[in-house]
Amino acid sequence: MNGEGVKKGSHKGFIIGIVVLAVIMVVMFIPMIPVDSTYNSTEPYNRLATYQVSSATVTPGFDLTRGVYQTVSVSLTNTDSYGGTFTVELELYTIDGLFGTQSPSAYVGPGQSHTFSAQFDTSLGQNVRGEYVVTAPTVIDNQVVTRHRTDYKSIIELMFYH
Numbered sequence: 001m002n003g004e005g006v007k008k009g010s011h012k013g014f015i016i017g018i019v020v021l022a023v024i025m026v027v028m029f030i031p032m033i034p035v036d037s038t039y040n041s042t043e044p045y046n047r048l049a050t051y052q053v054s055s056a057t058v059t060p061g062f063d064l065t066r067g068v069y070q071t072v073s074v075s076l077t078n079t080d081s082y083g084g085t086f087t088v089e090l091e092l093y094t095i096d097g098l099f100g101t102q103s104p105s106a107y108v109g110p111g112q113s114h115t116f117s118a119q120f121d122t123s124l125g126q127n128v129r130g131e132y133v134v135t136a137p138t139v140i141d142n143q144v145v146t147r148h149r150t151d152y153k154s155i156i157e158l159m160f161y162h
Helices: 003-029 155-161
Strands: 033-048 051-063 067-078 084-094 097-102 105-108 113-121 128-135 138-153
Touching: 003 155, 033 155, 051 128, 067 084, 067 105, 067 128, 084 113, 097 113, 105 113, 138 155
Parallel strands: none
Antiparallel strands: 033 138, 051 067, 067 113, 084 097, 084 105, 084 128
16 A cells, blocks of 8 residues: 555546536537527519509590590509509400500609500590500518527527526
């Protein structure tokens, strides 16, 4: 029984203590606990510009070179914050069906109004009606989207930062 045996055992205990301490430190500081988190991001998306039709009319007319004609008119206001090229398909119908179609286009800025019109040669006394289809421009806008992700946190982060 010499002092060397005691010394050897104390070194083993010291090494085991350092290993245990190292394992505890690793467990405390390495991110390994999953935590769900949410965040907001801005993403672009396509949508149609908004507008409002203020009037749609069919007005008869006459001039010496053409004779009788009908003017189909549609007035619209771009209510969007973006401008773009609007196309309005103007159709004139008689008792026999579709008489004619024209599709004028124009750039309409935000908050601006524009009247789209087309003229169709018709006969005197012909019963007509007009219809229209508006094709609004596609604009790229931004929207805020809430996203979810899984982050990994350490025990120390969870204790002190949450």
